[in-house]
Each structure stands twice: as structure tokens, then as C-alpha cells.
Amino acid sequence: MAGPPTENMDPAGDGARRRRRRDCLVVSLAVGVIGVTFGVFAEAAGFDLPRIVVMSALVFTGASQFAAVGVVDDGGTGGAAVGSALLLATRNALYGPVVRKMLPDSPLPRLGAAHFVIDETTAMAVAQPDRRSGWDAFWFTGVTLWICWNLGSLAGAVLGGVLSTPETWGLDAAFPAIFVALLATHVRTVAGRVAAVAAAAVALGAVPFSASGIPILLAVFAVIPALYVRHRWPSDSEGLLGNESGGRP
Amino acid sequence: MIVLAAGSYGLKVLGVTALGAVVERRLGPLVSLLPAVLFSALIVVMTFETAGELVLDARVVGVGVGALAVWRKAPLLVVIVGSMSVTAALRLIT
Incomplete structure (x- = not known):
């Protein structure tokens, strides 16, 4: 996958790119370990090797894959599995508006890049100071994460229950921590802080009452108080993303 | 599984194309x-x-x-x- 033509003129220089890509790679490797768990889990649920491999390569949305396999494991129908998985995948559609400015303009590369629009790639991309380094973080995370996720699920499916659970290693705490780090740049403004706090409250409140995937979608309503705050106190300076996409007088 | 793969890809494409454009035009300030x-x-x-x-x-x-x-x-x-x-x-x- 080629970057925009201006990519090698990265003003922040090679050092910044190396640091950026190292962070992306760390995230990808952690996801790879989760991929191993997915392989173990899917294999235990009765999925054969080709199906596990094809699923990780083509569906490529971790939470959805776990949901689909989980439903099948509980004896649910294929329809129920697909339904709950797509519910979780719906947030990827919400990431589209966030990252689309960084993606290539021509249709074919853009459609290719769309496959990689997931939690981690979006987060790494919007954590960058500008559009160009955002695209660099996006594709680099996308490609390395895809490789790690697929190698991981393949290894998990082959090795099966030989490996212990990732909870033993505290890996389930690593992911929220990664997103705390990636959230940091978005809560520098008052509006951003209001959005984050309101979203956390909505999501927490919704968890006991709704199917998985729903709390995160409901949290989108948290933009309402945040937009009000921004409207009320317009002098509040926006982050880089705000200048790029929202940037109105 | 084909439905799942197509569906999850479809949602991603929707986000970077049609939905993305509409959201950005109508609800620009919201995206950030x-x-x-x-x-x-x-x-x-x-x-x-x-x-x-x-x-x-x-x-x-x-x-x-x-x-x-x-x-x-x-x-x-x-x-x-x-x-x-x-x-x-x-x-x-x-």
C-alpha cells in the first residue's frame, strides 16, 4: 500500500516516524496475542482451521469475531451470530467520518483502506498531529495488525488449549490502557472532556441493559452536551483534528 | 460467514464513503x-x-x-x- 506522494517529506522527520511506527507495532503485537486467544476460542467452539483463517482475514474485526464464535459456541443460530457480530462492527462505520480525510482520495485504494478501519487503526491515526502522519500511522498499524491478528489466530487454532488464558497475563487490562493513552489527545479541550465523561457515563449505564455493542453506539449521544459546551464557550481552543475537520469560525 | 465478512466490510466502506460524507457535511463539528x-x-x-x-x-x-x-x-x-x-x-x- 503506497502512501500519499508527499509522505517522504514528513516535516517531523525520520525520528518521529520511527517512534510513531514503534508505537503502532506495539499495539499490533498486543492484538496478535489476542488473535491467539481468538484462534483457541474458535477452535474450541468447533470452527475448523480454514474457517478460522478466512474469518480473521476477511471479517477482521476482533470484537465481532469473538461475538460470532461465542454465539455459535452457546448453540445460537448463524443468524444470531451474524447479528450480534454486526452490531459490534457498526462502530467501524462511525470511525469512517473520523479517518476519511486521511485516506487516499482515489476510489480503489480508499476501498482497500476501508478494510482496515477498526478501533486501533483509527485511534493511532487520529493521535497523530497531522493528516500525513495520521495516514502513515493508519496504514502501518493496519498492515502490521492484520498480519499479527492472522498469525495469532492461526497459531491459536493450531496450538489449541496448550496456551494459558490471556487474563493470566493481564492482557485484558492492556487494551483499555492503550485507549486511555490514545484518548489523551482528545480531552485537551473542555468540549472533548465533556464528551469523554458523558460517553463513559452513558456506556456504563447502558451495559447492564443492552446487548454488547449497543453501549458504545449509545455513547454517541454524548456529543450533545459537548456540542452545547463548545457552542456556549466558543473560545475554547480545538485540537488539531478539530481544526482540520470541524474548523468553522 | 460470507454474510458476516461482507457485512463488516460494508459497514467500514459505508463509513469512509456515503455516511462519512453526509456526517461531515451535515454534522461537521460533531466529527472532531x-x-x-x-x-x-x-x-x-x-x-x-x-x-x-x-x-x-x-x-x-x-x-x-x-x-x-x-x-x-x-x-x-x-x-x-x-x-x-x-x-x-x-x-x-x-
């Missing part, structure tokens, strides 16, 4: 707030949710340590290893 909203919701769900219930366990402490590391501007690797090791250690002793 979406990362804060989605990541924040993702964090609390991943920290407190287990099988549809809110649960307080070792994860919470681990994520807290991670957040502390973020606040102290530690590198991402330190954040990850810190939150993991604290969570794993707590599980080992409890």
Missing part, C-alpha cells in the same frame, strides 16, 4: 468529538464489562496504573506493560 466519545466508551466497557455485567476486578487497578502512566507522559510500551503486570500480579496474589 467522535474519537473522544468512542474511545471513552470503549475504555469503560473494556474495563468494567464482563459478560454483560459491570464487574470490578484486577483490570480496574491495571487500567488505573496505565492511566497514571499516560498522565506522566510515559511511552505507550510502558503504559501497556505497566497495566498488564499490575493486573497479572494482582490476580496472582488474590
Whole structure:
């Protein structure tokens, strides 16, 4: 996958790119370990090797894959599995508006890049100071994460229950921590802080009452108080993303 | 599974094409707030949710340590290893 033509003129220089890509790679490797768990889990649920491999390569949305396999494991129908998985995948559609400015303009590369629009790639991309380094973080995370996720699920499916659970290693705490780090740049403004706090409250409140995937979608309503705050106190300076996409007088 | 693969890809494409354009045109100011909203919701769900219930366990402490590391501007690797090791250690002793 080629970057925009201006990519090698990265003003922040090679050092910044190396640091950026190292962070992306760390995230990808952690996801790879989760991929191993997915392989173990899917294999235990009765999925054969080709199906596990094809699923990780083509569906490529971790939470959805776990949901689909989980439903099948509980004896649910294929329809129920697909339904709950797509519910979780719906947030990827919400990431589209966030990252689309960084993606290539021509249709074919853009459609290719769309496959990689997931939690981690979006987060790494919007954590960058500008559009160009955002695209660099996006594709680099996308490609390395895809490789790690697929190698991981393949290894998990082959090795099966030989490996212990990732909870033993505290890996389930690593992911929220990664997103705390990636959230940091978005809560520098008052509006951003209001959005984050309101979203956390909505999501927490919704968890006991709704199917998985729903709390995160409901949290989108948290933009309402945040937009009000921004409207009320317009002098509040926006982050880089705000200048790029929202940037109105 | 073909339905699932097509559906999840379709949602992603929808986001970067039609939906993305509409959201941006109609609700421009909203887009810059979406990362804060989605990541924040993702964090609390991943920290407190287990099988549809809110649960307080070792994860919470681990994520807290991670957040502390973020606040102290530690590198991402330190954040990850810190939150993991604290969570794993707590599980080992409890």
C-alpha cells in the first residue's frame, strides 16, 4: 500500500516516524496475542482451521469475531451470530467520518483502506498531529495488525488449549490502557472532556441493559452536551483534528 | 460467514464513503468529538464489562496504573506493560 506522494517529506522527520511506527507495532503485537486467544476460542467452539483463517482475514474485526464464535459456541443460530457480530462492527462505520480525510482520495485504494478501519487503526491515526502522519500511522498499524491478528489466530487454532488464558497475563487490562493513552489527545479541550465523561457515563449505564455493542453506539449521544459546551464557550481552543475537520469560525 | 465478512466490510466502506460524507457535511463539528466519545466508551466497557455485567476486578487497578502512566507522559510500551503486570500480579496474589 503506497502512501500519499508527499509522505517522504514528513516535516517531523525520520525520528518521529520511527517512534510513531514503534508505537503502532506495539499495539499490533498486543492484538496478535489476542488473535491467539481468538484462534483457541474458535477452535474450541468447533470452527475448523480454514474457517478460522478466512474469518480473521476477511471479517477482521476482533470484537465481532469473538461475538460470532461465542454465539455459535452457546448453540445460537448463524443468524444470531451474524447479528450480534454486526452490531459490534457498526462502530467501524462511525470511525469512517473520523479517518476519511486521511485516506487516499482515489476510489480503489480508499476501498482497500476501508478494510482496515477498526478501533486501533483509527485511534493511532487520529493521535497523530497531522493528516500525513495520521495516514502513515493508519496504514502501518493496519498492515502490521492484520498480519499479527492472522498469525495469532492461526497459531491459536493450531496450538489449541496448550496456551494459558490471556487474563493470566493481564492482557485484558492492556487494551483499555492503550485507549486511555490514545484518548489523551482528545480531552485537551473542555468540549472533548465533556464528551469523554458523558460517553463513559452513558456506556456504563447502558451495559447492564443492552446487548454488547449497543453501549458504545449509545455513547454517541454524548456529543450533545459537548456540542452545547463548545457552542456556549466558543473560545475554547480545538485540537488539531478539530481544526482540520470541524474548523468553522 | 460470507454474510458476516461482507457485512463488516460494508459497514467500514459505508463509513469512509456515503455516511462519512453526509456526517461531515451535515454534522461537521460533531466529527472532531467522535474519537473522544468512542474511545471513552470503549475504555469503560473494556474495563468494567464482563459478560454483560459491570464487574470490578484486577483490570480496574491495571487500567488505573496505565492511566497514571499516560498522565506522566510515559511511552505507550510502558503504559501497556505497566497495566498488564499490575493486573497479572494482582490476580496472582488474590
